[in-house]
Amino acid sequence: MTTIDPHRLTGAYALHALSDEENAAFERHLPGCEACAQEAAELSATAARLALAVTTTPAPELRERVLRRITTVRQDTPGRTSVRALPARARLRARTRSRWALAVCLAAATALGGTALWQHQEADNARAQARSSRQTTDGIAAVLAAPDARTRAAALAGGATGTVVVSRERxxxxxxxxxMARPPGGKVYQLWFDDAGTMRSAGLMDPGRADQAVLLRGAVDGASGMGVTVEPDGGSTEPTSAPVALLSFPALD
Structure with a gap:
C-alpha cells in the first residue's frame, strides 16, 4: 500500500482483489476520502448486480488468473485534472463507462469460469450452453457500457426494485x-415492450431468482417503455394479466 496510490484501488477493493493488509489500509483511507468512498460503493453495487446475470460456479484457479489481469489494467484516479477539464456531461459519462467496465469484467470472469463445469456434459449441449451464456453476457455488457446508455429505476410490488437500461444506439x-417475489406455481414473469400501448413480448425472467439481469429479447425499435406480467409457464403471445411493473424508457438528453 505504501507504493500504490490508494485512489487507484477502488476497483480492486470492489472486486475483493486486495490482500488482507491492503484491504485494511484502504478501509482506513475511505473515511477521509469522499470520492473513493462513493466510487467504491457504486462499483461494489454494480459488480454484485451484474454478477447475478451468471449463476455458474467459477473454477478455483480463476481468481488467480483475474488478479493477474487486474494488475495490468490502469485505473484513473478520482478527481484527476484531465478529467476535471472535461465538460460536466463528459465527466459523468467517463465515470459511468469506467464503472460499468469493471462490473462487466466481473460478470465475464464468472461466465468464463462456468465453462469448466460444462466439459463433463455432453459436448454439443455444453457448447450450446456456453455460446448462449456468452452471448447473453456480451449483450448485457454492450448495453450497459454503451456511451448513450440511459437508466430509469422504479420501486416494484413487494419491496422489489427494478432498473431499465436503454441504449438507442444499440x-x-x-x-x-x-x-422480486417468486411467481405462483406454474407461472412465470414475462417482459414486454410497450409499443404505443401494444405490448410486444421481450422474453421471460427466471422464476427461481429474486435478483437478475435480463437482456430484453428483440430491438427497442421505438418502444416507449416496458412492462412485466405474470403468465403461464412458457409465456404468452399477449398479456393475460395486469402488469406487476411498468417502466417508461428514459429520454435521450
Missing part, C-alpha cells in the same frame, strides 16, 4: 431487478 435494453 437498439437494446436490459432489465435489472432485485428482491
Amino acid at each position: 437498439d437494446r435494453a436490459v432489465f435489472v431487478v432485485s428482491g
